[in-house]
Amino acid sequence: MRKRSAYAPWARVLAMAVALIVLLAGFVGTMAAPSTAAAAESGNPSAVKGKTYKVGTDTTFAPFEYREHGKMTGIDMELIRSIAKQEGFNVEIQSLGFNAALQALSSNQVDVVIAGMSITDERKATYDFSSPYFQSGIQMAIAENNDDITGYKDLKGKTVVAKTGAEGETYAKQHADEYGYKVISVDQSSTMYEMVKSGNAVAVFDDYPVLAYGVSQNNGLKIVTPKVPHGEYGMAVNKGMNADLLAAIDDGLTKIIASGEYERIVAQYLGEDGAKEQVKAISGKITDNGSTDGTQKKVGFLGLVEQSMPALLQGLKNTLLITLLSFVIALALGVAFGLMKVSEHRLLAGIANVYIAVFRGTPILVWAFFFYFGVPQLIGHSVNIWVAGALTLSLNSGAYLAEIVRGAVQSVDPGQMEGARSLGLNHKQAMSRVILPQASKIAMPSIINQLVIMIKDSSLLLAIGFGELLYQAQQLYAANFRVTETLLIVGIMYFVAITVLTWLANIVDRKVNR
Structure with missing residues (x-):
């Protein structure tokens, strides 16, 4: 009988991933932006009266948008509300964050984005802009x-x-x-x-x-x-869509500038001189809404993959390195604190309980910010981002691994310890030669699962600027605004990386615990 290759299942998984990329490439390729002619179509401002539009914005970009007494306020917020009142439409403002707002716009979850967004040639390939409202x-x-x-x-x-x-x-x-x-x-x-x-x-x-x-x-x-x-700021809608809304925004902006309302709003935040400077800077630009002349060509999905891959591979490398480094440290911590928790020494057990409770009971992001921002202010010296990232992941995962080790040790039949002691082994010898080898077999599937979780948790380090895979994706779609497609590529890369690492870990498990 022909022996089945151990590599066959994983080869099929990778083949399926490649096939998925090809299928999605064809699907996403059909989602091309509307033509320039459609994008340039002029809208009817009066058509928006009585309608309600969803507005995506940033969360913290004072003085343009920020929260005061629980309400979104700032230059952008007052401008869009004033324009809406002037033109007779309603707005529902969603505070999402800059990149999330653009993603929401691309997926049609919001109708327009106002978030201190600069009008650039690259952005014109994806969005239609209002007239500039701020220089x-x-x-x-x-x-x-x-x-x-x-x-x-x-x-x-x-x-x-x-x-x-x-x-x-x-x-x-x-x-x-x-x-x-x-x-x-x-x-x-x-x-x-x-x-x-x-x-x-x-x-x-x-x-x-x-x-x-x-x-x-x-x-x-x-x-x-x-x-x-x-640069100049403009409000953005999806290309070729919401032409009536864009026309109403331009019309309303013209009216509030003429009435002095614009200057009043800006003066609240930048003073009278700043407001007058802005009125002078944007006057005469109301008809220049930045519609593209077609010189910015949007590449297809496979072209996007080719453009993005160098940065994404660097991000994947950083993700795997920080994960493996942190996993080694976390495993050492998990074994040490797990054994301390089952120890008969009450002080050691107490220390282990405190460590596990603290790091299982607090979010990873809290520790990422603490190690990277808090510790330097306490010690008066900066902390390397790799050190902060490794400490964050390893201390958090170490607490979970400690519980895995503790559970595995306690799952071994108590008779095993009694039998070992009856043969003349002391407690230390019985643990190292009898209990731990059996506990490692019990714990291994959960340890491998924790490794997978650590790979995904590493994406949280983008919040402190660590250059892992999702951080690199964020940098890419901040420039090309292909959010959905870029995240699709990243998702497939995570899937392949986790699949391969799981496969390798299972091989090690079989060889060590056979």
Whole structure:
């Protein structure tokens, strides 16, 4: 009888994954953006009267959007509400975060996004924009107690931070080689500022009104460079869709500028001089809604895979490295604390119980922020992001592995210990030679499962700017706005990586515990 290859099932799994990519490539390829002609179709502003539109926005981008007394407020929020009132339509505002808002727009869960979104040629390939409603600019800020950095020339060899998809990130990356600094991108403004204050970055690049507002609110930073004009903000709808809404937004914007309402809104946050400057900057641009001339060509799904793969493979490499490193540490912690918990020594058992309770009872993100932002402020020295990531994953998983080890040891028949002791073995010898070998067989499936969980949990480290797989995907779709397709590629990569690692772990299990 012909022996079946042990590799056959896994080869079929990988073949299915490849087939899935091809099928989805064909499916997604049919979801191409509408033609330029459709995108350029003019809408009827009066057609929106009485209708309700869902508006996606960021969560923390003061003074444009932020929460005050539980309500979304800021320049963007007041503008869209004022325009809606002027044009006779209603809005339901959803605070999602910048990237999540764009994803919601692409999937038609919201109708329009207003989130301090700069109008760029790349974005015009995917979205239709309103007329510009704000002219932005870039500034750099540092910690208020930092007297070493006075300008861009002092950044050589250092790390700066910017917000993913924002103009500050674009500007920072454009000049990184010129001034010799490294750029880390994160998803939240608050995270950027904490990185600077904790010493994990020396400077932040951000839009000037956002920085100025934060400094005025005593956020611990100071601005050290003049404003560099850079980009204009617009409201975005899906390409070729909601032409009536876009026309109404432009019409309403024109009216509130003429009536002085626009200047009143902006003056609340940027002062009279800032408001007058904005009125002057955007006047005469109301008809220029940034419709594309067709020069930005949207590549197909397979082209997107080819473009994205170098960055995604680097992210996958980082994901696997941080996972395996953390797993080794977590396994050592799990065995140690698991044995301590079943120990007859009450102090050791108590220490194990506290460790397990603390790390099983708190979210991973809390510890990621603590190790990367909190510890540096406590010790006065920055913490390497790999160290912070490894500590976060290993200490959290170590608590779960400790319970797995404890359960496995206690699952061994008590008669095994009695038999070993009756043969003259002391407690230590009985544990190492009789109990633990049996416990390892019992625990191995759960340990392998914990490894899989750690791979997925590593994606949470993107919140502190660790360059794992999902972080790289976020950087890609912040630039190309192909959110669904990029996440599809990432999902398949996770599936293949976890499948292969599980296969390898099962091979080790069979060889060690046969």
